[in-house]
Amino acid sequence: MLRTLLTVDIMRFMYKLELVDTQNVDLWDRMLYSCPYSTAFQTMGWRNAIVASFKQMSPLYYLIRQGKEIIGGLPMFIFRPMPGVRMLHSMPWNLLGGLQLVDGKEVGLGPLVEEIEATLNQVVWEQGVFETVYVFDSDHIDLYERKLVELKYKKLGTQFTHLLKTNQNYEILWNAYNKRVRGAVRKAAKKSVIVSDAQTDDELKSFYQIYLATQERLNGIPKPFILLCELVKTGLGRISVAKKDGQIIAGLLYLLFNRTVTLWCAGSLPEFWNLRPNNAIFDHIIRQACQGGYDYVDFGASPPENQGLIKFKEEFRAKRSDFVSYAKVHSPVKKRIWEKAEPTLRKVYGWMQHHV
Numbered sequence: 001m002l003r004t005l006l007t008v009d010i011m012r013f014m015y016k017l018e019l020v021d022t023q024n025v026d027l028w029d030r031m032l033y034s035c036p037y038s039t040a041f042q043t044m045g046w047r048n049a050i051v052a053s054f055k056q057m058s059p060l061y062y063l064i065r066q067g068k069e070i071i072g073g074l075p076m077f078i079f080r081p082m083p084g085v086r087m088l089h090s091m092p093w094n095l096l097g098g099l100q101l102v103d104g105k106e107v108g109l110g111p112l113v114e115e116i117e118a119t120l121n122q123v124v125w126e127q128g129v130f131e132t133v134y135v136f137d138s139d140h141i142d143l144y145e146r147k148l149v150e151l152k153y154k155k156l157g158t159q160f161t162h163l164l165k166t167n168q169n170y171e172i173l174w175n176a177y178n179k180r181v182r183g184a185v186r187k188a189a190k191k192s193v194i195v196s197d198a199q200t201d202d203e204l205k206s207f208y209q210i211y212l213a214t215q216e217r218l219n220g221i222p223k224p225f226i227l228l229c230e231l232v233k234t235g236l237g238r239i240s241v242a243k244k245d246g247q248i249i250a251g252l253l254y255l256l257f258n259r260t261v262t263l264w265c266a267g268s269l270p271e272f273w274n275l276r277p278n279n280a281i282f283d284h285i286i287r288q289a290c291q292g293g294y295d296y297v298d299f300g301a302s303p304p305e306n307q308g309l310i311k312f313k314e315e316f317r318a319k320r321s322d323f324v325s326y327a328k329v330h331s332p333v334k335k336r337i338w339e340k341a342e343p344t345l346r347k348v349y350g351w352m353q354h355h356v
Helices: 003-010 026-033 045-052 108-128 138-150 172-178 178-188 203-218 223-235 270-275 277-292 309-315 334-353
Strands: 015-019 057-066 070-081 083-088 131-137 154-165 193-197 237-242 247-257 260-268 296-299 319-329
Touching: 003 319, 015 108, 026 045, 026 057, 045 223, 045 260, 057 203, 070 108, 070 334, 083 108, 083 334, 108 138, 131 138, 131 334, 138 319, 172 277, 178 193, 178 237, 178 277, 193 277, 203 223, 203 237, 203 247, 223 237, 223 247, 223 319, 237 277, 247 270, 247 277, 260 270, 260 277, 270 277, 309 319
Parallel strands: 083 131, 260 296
Antiparallel strands: 015 057, 057 070, 070 083, 131 319, 154 296, 154 319, 193 237, 237 247, 247 260
């Protein structure tokens, strides 16, 4: 038993978390390209866009070394929604975060998770963090779940996105679409709906106004304009827009990194829905993903109760893919304060985005 404990302890100290700063920042995305499940949400471009957009977010990105070799990374944010309240989150808004490991590396997950926990516990103590939250996709949670439970993390719940496996031959995907999708895309083209990526600031602003109106109609909380601008400026994000007679009637911000294209912020004008601009936009982005050599198109998270949205995604033959949140509460008192304040703060934030 003592030998086993000593072996685990020695293995733990084989790993070291190195905070990303100006001296090693160039190593982050280079590492991330070698992680098969990495997306735009773990990139340095995303990190910088979040920092520019939200004063309440402070990044803690860690390179993971085994000896001198970089074997992965851990992106985290300290979120300060109100004075005296801080949480440590692997990614805002339940976007996929968690541990990223370089493909093909032999890793002792138990000792590595223990080293991560020891490093983050120091942050929790120094910053007065009331809760740590991880978000994992279904492939990763099977690896980490037992260790997280052992370390007193509790499962918050399972959500899901939809993934479409692409093909270099776009026609294979086109023929696999539900016939209603093909009919809708053809109708958009017949009605002279033109889809392209936005090229000007005016197009970006026009899309954002449609996006704001869509979020207001759905009682959602929009992302700030500066965040979208930062993502587009860095090239991590693009905005596909549908036009009728030169007017933008729908649009979608999508993100591109490594093997995955992610569909993220969308908006459309209801009076033009009969022209099927949303179908045309999805098809346009899928075609571009095939041509660009990406492996997956991620259609984004779906509220379980929104069966219409789920059906829409599945008609493109995208398949459900789960992701899971795990959390550990460090201060129950501050947790209760946050739970009481959050609904009001969300309303205030949503109002601010609609009235800037």
